[in-house]
Amino acid sequence: MVVCGDDGLAHRLAAELRGVYGEVVTLVVPPADRGPLRPAVGRARAASVALRDRVTAAVGRASGNGAGAAAAPAAPPPAAPAERVLHEAQLTEAVLSEAGVERATALALVYDDDETNIRAALTARRLNPRVRLVLRLYNRRLGQHVEELLDQAAALAAGADGTDGGGSGPDASTTVLSDADTAAPALAASAVAGTSKVVQTDGLMLRAVERRPPLPGQVADPGLCTLALLSTTSSDPAGADGSESSGDQGPRLLPDAAAVRAATGRGTVVLEQVSFTAGPDLPTGRGVSGVPGFASLFSRRLRWSLAGMAACVLALAVALWVVTGVHPLGALYLTLLDLFAINDPAVGDSTGRQVLQLLSLLVGLLLLPVLLAAALEAFGTFRTTSGLRKPPRGLGGHVVLLGLGKIGTRVLTRLRELNIPVVCVESDPEARGLATARRLRVPVVLGDVTQEGVLEAAKIHRAHSLLAVTSADTTNLEAVLYARSVQPDLRVVLRLYDDDFATAVYRTLRAAHPHALTRSRSVSHLAAPAFAGAMLGRQILGAIPVERRVLLFAAVDVGGHPQLEGRTLAEAFRAGAWRVLALDTAARTGRREEPAAEEAAEDTRPSGLVWDLPDTYVLRGQDRVVLAATRRGLAELLGRHPRDGAART
Incomplete structure (x- = not known):
């Protein structure tokens, strides 16, 4: 088995194959990655120890029974087992040959870059048409086409060799997965x-x-x-x-x-x-850029104002019909002319007609700012429909999602398929998940979650749960600790890079808040x-x-x-x-x-x-x-x- 990657998934996969299945594994990683964990992960864990220790000490002082001692981290895991480790900056044809792809049963390409994995898969299929390929691709549609292409190439190579692929040798299948x-x-x-x-x-x-x-x-x-x-x-x-x-x-x-x-x-x-x-029909990009509904086009206060103006006009028309005795439609027409000040003055008419004309002019003056406000609100609604929405007032029982990277985007899509209200928090205005949030019309708060006021803007005090899936372990941990200080019984789920660190954080938070639900998950795990x-x-x-x-x-x-x-x-x-x-x-x-x-x-x-x-x-x-x-x-x-x-x- 050959495993090529540049993050913790490669090491976890190598450990899985070697330790659980007993396979002979060759691991190919970049030169900067000299150990079983990425250097960035080591720094993140070291930076998080202080936070964890403060929480543990606080639990011990609050409980007084030594409960915080149970949150001590486990011993560090042994090095990821592999038969051989190659440190190469680029995955070229020479590197694949050195790793033994020509004789390998299976090859896993789990780089974080889709282009790197596709290029290496095409090269590996040419070097060994019968190798089993496993690719890590984020683009699912592209992954389907690549999978069909590589399987077709393997079938043609097997036919040229005079075999049908059904013998005792390994099957040359291609599987495209996404973490x-x-x-x-x-x-x-x-x-x-x-x-x-x-x-x-x-x-x-x-x-x-x-x-x-x-x-x-x-x-x-x-x-x-x-x-x-x-x-x-x-x-x-x-x-x-x-x-x-x-x-x-x-x-x-x-x-x-x-x-x-x-x-x-x-x-x-x-x-x-x-x-x-499949859940409710999700709005497409065309539907979002179309005409919004009346309820979203105008605010409730403006709708009530327009309804009041319409009632006043109707009342004036009925009064004119009673006073002058004209046809009801004619009375409504004259009232509208008086409302917009385009009717002749009622000189020589009855006193009742003159009073009604003055009242119509007054209502017309009041109607002008209402119409202007309606125009401005409609214009602002059309401008913000294609942009990011803000959390509405009175929102509650929702899920606060931290991070709109590749993991956060998939989680957001899954939550919306289940028709669950979501408010996203993202610090990068160019994050890949913002387009998905805009298409699904999900409220987004742009800002650093570690700064004061960002979680409050996401209505964390009325949220059902907090899902922290950013790429920084310390950011996820700090956000969860702050959210628990605002709402102690908040349900929290953390994405943590290292599984042992996830275990330590889980035990500490569970000891500190025994009545609240806490889950820690490692994506590579x-x-x-x-x-x-x-x-x-x-x-x-x-x-x-x-x-x-x-x-x-x-x-x-x-x-x-x-x-x-x-x-x-x-x-x-x-x-x-x-x-x-x-x-x-x-x-x-x-x-x-x-x-x-x-x-x-x-x-x-x-x-x-x-x-x-x-x-x-x-x-x-x-x-x-x-x-x-x-x-x-x-x-x-x-x-x-x-x-x-x-x-x-």
């Missing part, structure tokens, strides 16, 4: 539902829900499919998330029925299937399992974090796996390793490119998945199943390395 797309559903779900995790793909939506531990003496309700048993310290504010200290039972993934029945006093994670809905699974040639549908561990969802062909083929669902289930969840009835070939028309027409099962299979169903070689597995369980199921309990604890 932003992989992490966005989990981040959005944490901000909205708190403890819910969502995996969504191809019309399939799975939701993992944490259930509180039952009362003493009661048995945990397995509900639907039970994915995990939470650790005994999951409800302890000062406990470690997923620790396995003395007297504590850590999280147990994919337990059997006996373990679920015996799990008293422990929370569970159960699986729920949610039928896929969420994305690395999906990239590793794609390098192994299996379609990873998603990953759900269970405390500090990860549970994978994958679509696997039954044929060629003796642990599945010819076995019933009950026999194929292995506690703590894998569990078959559903049967994919779609065609095994061409499913992504040519979906069946019958599947597209069905509303109940748009993805062709059958969930209510009996335990006696026998898996056949031509079946394709969706299963949940641990990382080590998936590695064993792939058959690349036999399980060795003594060597792999």
Whole structure:
């Protein structure tokens, strides 16, 4: 396996392949990156230690029971394991040859720049047409075209060699992934539902829900499919998330029925299937630049003023009809002429007619500033429709999103698909996500979140949750600490670069605010399992974090796996390793490119998945199943390395 990248995802992916799957890995990184962590990350962690220590000390002084001591950071992780590390500034053809791409089974290109990854993928496909490629691309539309191009090149090369690609050698597939797309559903779900995790793909939506531990003496309700048993310290504010200290039972993934029945006093994670809905129709760029609605064109005060003027005109017309006896339409016409001062003076008419003419002139004078205000408001509305909106008055129950980079943009789109009100905060006026916020008509506050008054402008005191996804760990931490000082019970979700730092921050904030919901997420921690699974040639549908561990969802062909083929669902289930969840009835070939028309027409099962299979169903070689597995369980199921309990604890 060859991994090429310039940030923490490359190191995390190399560690995943080497430590979990036991693969031989060659890691290619820039020369400035000499260790398992980027220098910027090290500086960010060092700068954040002071903030963390101040919070820990404050917790200890406030509680007086040593709760803050539980927030001490864990020992630093070992260096990212790799068979060989190459430090190269540019990923040229010579560097790829030196890394051994010609003999590699899979190549992962996870640079932060799309152009670098595409150029290297084209070169690698020419050097080794049978290598399995995994690309990290932010542009999803471009990624689809590149994936088709590289797969076509591999098919042509295999045909020229006289092979069909179906032998025992590695498949020359191309998979385009995005760390932003992989992490966005989990981040959005944490901000909205708190403890819910969502995996969504191809019309399939799975939701993992944490259930509180039952009362003493009661048995945990397995509900639907039970994915995990939470650790005994999951409800302890000062406990470690997923620790396995003395007297504590850590999280147990994919337990059997006996373990679920015996799990008293422990929370569970159960699986729920949610039928896929696209949510409300999002406004397009053309719709935003069109004519706004009447309610958004004029303010409420101006609308009431116009309504009052119309009532006055109608009253004057009725009075003129009663006094003079003219036709009602003629009375309205004369009133309008008097209103705009274009009628002849009522000299020689009755006193009532003269009084009504004077009142009409007075109403006309009052109408002029109202019409001017309406024109100015309409002009200002048309000017600001294509610009950034400000948070409206009285807004509450919304999500405050910090950062509109590539992660923040994906999270914003996901939140708006769920019809959740969002207010964004961004310091860079040229951020890539501002165009998306403008298109979706989402309020944005431009300013540094660390400055006083910025979070107040985003209505943080009335917000439902705070989602900090900027690229600076210290900025996210400082914003969360300040927001908690304004609203102590605010739900917060942090994106932190380093997983160990995320654990320390999570424990500290949970100890300081035991009644508030806190979640810390590392994007590389969420994305690395999906990239590793794609390098192994299996379609990873998603990953759900269970405390500090990860549970994978994958679509696997039954044929060629003796642990599945010819076995019933009950026999194929292995506690703590894998569990078959559903049967994919779609065609095994061409499913992504040519979906069946019958599947597209069905509303109940748009993805062709059958969930209510009996335990006696026998898996056949031509079946394709969706299963949940641990990382080590998936590695064993792939058959690349036999399980060795003594060597792999």
